[in-house]
Amino acid sequence: MPALTAADGLVDYLNASPSPFHACATTAARLTTAGFVQLHESDTWPTEPGRYLVVRGGSLVAWSTEHTAGAATAYRVVGAHTDSPNLRIKPRPDLARAGWQLLGVEVYGGPLVSSWLDRDLGLSGRVAVRDGSGVRAELFRDDDPVLRVSRLAIHLDRSVREGEQLNAQQHLAPHWGLGETPGDFQAYLAHQVGVDTADVLGWDAMTHDLQPARVFERERDLVVGARMDNLATCHAGTSALVTALEQPTDALVPVFAMFDHEEVGSVSERGAASVFLPVVLERITASLGGDRQDHLRALAGSVVASGDMAHGTHPHYADRHEPQHQIAVNGGPVLKINANLRYATDSMGAAAFRLACEQAGVPVQEFVTRSDLPCGSTVGPVTSAGTGVSTVDFGAATISMHSVRELVGAEDQQMYADALAAFLSPA
Incomplete structure (x- = not known):
């Protein structure tokens, strides 16, 4: 069953990635196997179209220009974070x-x-x-x-x-x-x-x-392990980028970014609040023969999807959730919305993500924090502010977030990756 394949892949990814540095190494190895070439920031980057990635400590950005002729008309960016409490x-x-x-x-x-x-x-x-x-x-x-x-x-x-x-x-x-x-x-x-x-x-x-991640054995419908927040998104994004290249959208550059330090505010040389992603995007434009004007035009047509885990409704504490926005494990990807912009989602960003889920044939859920409880945040707002790009926050349902061992749905993992692949390569 495809969902179990994605769940087993997540288990392997979690067990291979005990730190943000190892998560980047795991993703880099998987992408290299898929034909990506690792570049160094201090080098001159190639002008030939291709699949590339760059690593800065516990952060990584990967992209493909192999189906782009001349300067890109837009970027599609999936963001995640590598660090966990x-x-x-x-x-x-x-x-x-x-x-x-x-x-x-x-x-x-x-x-x-x-x-x-x-x-x-x-x-x-x-x-x-x-x-x-x-x-x-x-x-x-x-x-x-x-x-x-x-x-x-x-x-x-x-x-x-x-x-x-x-x-x-x-x-x-x-x-x-x-x-x-x-x-x-x-x-x-x-x-x-x-x-x-x-x-x-x-x-x-x-x-x-040291207890390894694993799929629950009774019905194989759950996965338990450490660092689900947010390596489950890193795993889904890695798979989605490779899948998106099988049916690329011409002139659009798919980008996958994994940032360190989200759990402590993202303010570092490699966090989402840094210039890491904006500089990489500008260098991609330059490698395609574009100038500053071309880059700004590309940003104007771009969309960022910021992925982080979402709070599934806990059976013992269902009253801690917004009554109209209950979140089911194995219920599909979750749009995350907050009027005070702790999440960056607006109606246009939400529409782009809904279309991606529609293209992938997966259901969409909506998460809103109770009005009398504080709301967490993600890399979405700082990425949106740093790039000026329309941004949507989303996630996959999880239980026991920030515990040493967290719980997610096995079926959600394939739906998560499918939605991200469609977002990176819209029809």
Whole structure:
């Protein structure tokens, strides 16, 4: 069944991508297999039509000009984000307390912190290492259970029945050994990437849950795993870009962008609020022989679809959802709308996405946050503001968003990818 194939593909993608850097590497590898060529920002880009991608840390942009003659008349952009809430290792993390070796961590984003407790945790990310007189980046991944944040026994705190009160400084430092002397995290990283300890100059290191993603076995209608928000969109977008090229729309450039740092506001050199995407789009126009005027004309006819996960209606908390906008898992893609522009969707953007779903033959749902609850946001508003392009926010239904393990529908994954493929290559 196609839906199960897409769900199994999502499982593989999640398990291969414990950090934003690994997510970009996973997507780059899949796109390279599909004929994409990885470019470097410091190089002169080719003028020959083709399939290309560029990676900046935990962000990636991929596109195809192979069916575009001359300057593009418009772009179709699907956006997603690679980062997820987790615990990240501090620059000077080594400490010891009560006979335990601990690591200092910062909470990244807004995780459901209690879901990280009493779990086997691995480490992954990027290490900056000395390379002659310069610096190079090395990815690392340790899937051994090297860290754990342990709960206090209920016998020592009966008030836990009323809810755990966790202090991020005092209660979340994971232990990774026994001893009165702190460990040496820098030496650990040096071993991971095969260099001398003194050659480790910095790191972007983070924890990940070691329980693998998987399809539920009873009816195979659900998928559970870490980082669904928002690697499920990264997976769907990667598949959609390749599929869209099988039936391309002439003179239109399909683009897929994955941004880091959405969970903390997108303001970085590679976040959606940066110039990364606008600069890449301008360079694409230049590679096609267009000038600034051509680029601005192309932007005027472009549309961005910002993909992030949507809150499925929880059976225990259905009252937390807008009564007229209940969201079903395996009910199809979800338009996300907010009058105060926490989502960028307007009527024109929504129309473009509805037409894509109609073309793909998939149903559309609509999500609106209850008027008496705050609304989250996405890469949509900052992408819209940074490019001046009409933007629509959408997602796929999920339960337990920002938990260490989230839940999505297996059937939704194929519908999600089909809708994005149609958006990238409208009929």
